Amino acid sequence: MYGLTDKGFVVAGGAGVAGECVTLALLRRGARVVVPSRTSERIERLRSGVEPELLPRLHTLVGDVGNPTDAEEIRDRVSAEFGPIDGVVASLGAWWEGNVLTEVPFGTWQRVLHDNLTAHFLVARTFLPELADRPGTVYVALAGIAAIRPIAGSGPISVTGAAQTMLLRTLEVELADAPVRLHEVAVLTPIVTRHWPAGDPVERGWLSGEQVGEYVASVASPDFPDKTSLGLRIPADWEV
Numbered sequence: 277m278y279g280l281t282d283k284g285f286v287v288a289g290g291a292g293v294a295g296e297c298v299t300l301a302l303l304r305r306g307a308r309v310v311v312p313s314r315t316s317e318r319i320e321r322l323r324s325g326v327e328p329e330l331l332p333r334l335h336t337l338v339g340d341v342g343n344p345t346d347a348e349e350i351r352d353r354v355s356a357e358f359g360p361i362d363g364v365v366a367s368l369g370a371w372w373e374g375n376v377l378t379e380v381p382f383g384t385w386q387r388v389l390h391d392n393l394t395a396h397f398l399v400a401r402t403f404l405p406e407l408a409d410r411p412g413t414v415y416v417a418l419a420g421i422a423a424i425r426p427i428a429g430s431g432p433i434s435v436t437g438a439a440q441t442m443l444l445r446t447l448e449v450e451l452a453d454a455p456v457r458l459h460e461v462a463v464l465t466p467i468v469t470r471h472w473p474a475g476d477p478v479e480r481g482w483l484s485g486e487q488v489g490e491y492v493a494s495v496a497s498p499d500f501p502d503k504t505s506l507g508l509r510i511p512a513d514w515e516v
């Protein structure tokens with residue numbers, strides 16, 4: 277297991293379902309982790325799932341990374357209180373299913389676009405310049421299966437997921453000479469965590485929160501052997 281002792285991370289969306297798994301895994305490997313969330317309820321929910329001995333290395337703050345001014349304030353606070361960070365994990369947006377594309381209400385479209393794409397743009401725009409020039413830094417964005425496979429009734433998240441991939445590919449080209457590593461990890465199954473609704477079926481092969489957290493923490497480690505790949509997928513052999 278690659279260690280992350282004393283490395284500093286920001287996990288944007290770290291109070292969400294997938295973000296919590298990543299936050300826990302980073303903490304368990306020795307990292308210091310900052311998690312911003314728009315609500316104190318989400319922060320409390322996150323903190324309730326963290327082992328007490330890890331809590332001193334978890335720093336939480338209320339703020340909105342999906343708002344450009346707030347995002348910059350969060351970055352400046354993190355920089356002033358914790359010093360330079362070594363990595364950012366963007367675990368933003370969420371699963372959505374509802375109408376077929378031609379019947380998606382305009383307000384829903386705009387909200388999904390904001391949560392699942394604009395928030396990624398803002399986090400990258402705000403935090404990547406801080407990482408870009410320093411060797412050993414890493415930026416990891418999470419994605420889901422809808423980014424790769426069109427799913428009837430989930431069109432908005434397929435569209436934003438595909439656009440998120442292109443966002444990262446463009447950043448990769450623009451930062452070709454910078455030492456920061458960029459990775460996108462597509463998690464291809466639902467993630468079964470402590471938030472999984474009681475009684476809901478779990479299919480064979482679906483990933484646990486621990487598996488996802490461990491994988492993303494490995495990708496975030498400077499020892500991760502693949503220094504360049506954007507198109508990481510777990511499970512690697514899952515049909516899409």
Ligand SMILES: NC(=O)c1ccc[n+]([C@@H]2O[C@H](COP(=O)([O-])OP(=O)(O)OC[C@H]3O[C@@H](n4cnc5c(N)ncnc54)[C@H](OP(=O)(O)O)[C@@H]3O)[C@@H](O)[C@H]2O)c1
Nearest residue numbers: 289292293294313314342368369370391418419420466467
């Ligand atoms: N959960 C799964 O089973 C699963 C499976 C495969 C892949 N994934 C991937 O994991 C990633 C996160 O999904 P999730 O299931 O963890 O979703 P989630 O539980 O809803 O968490 C998403 C997080 O994104 C943040 N966020 C959303 N919209 C935002 C906005 N407009 N401005 C600022 N922050 C915003 C939220 O932050 P706040 O704390 O501020 O609300 C929230 O904590 C996605 O890329 C998804 O495709 C998840």
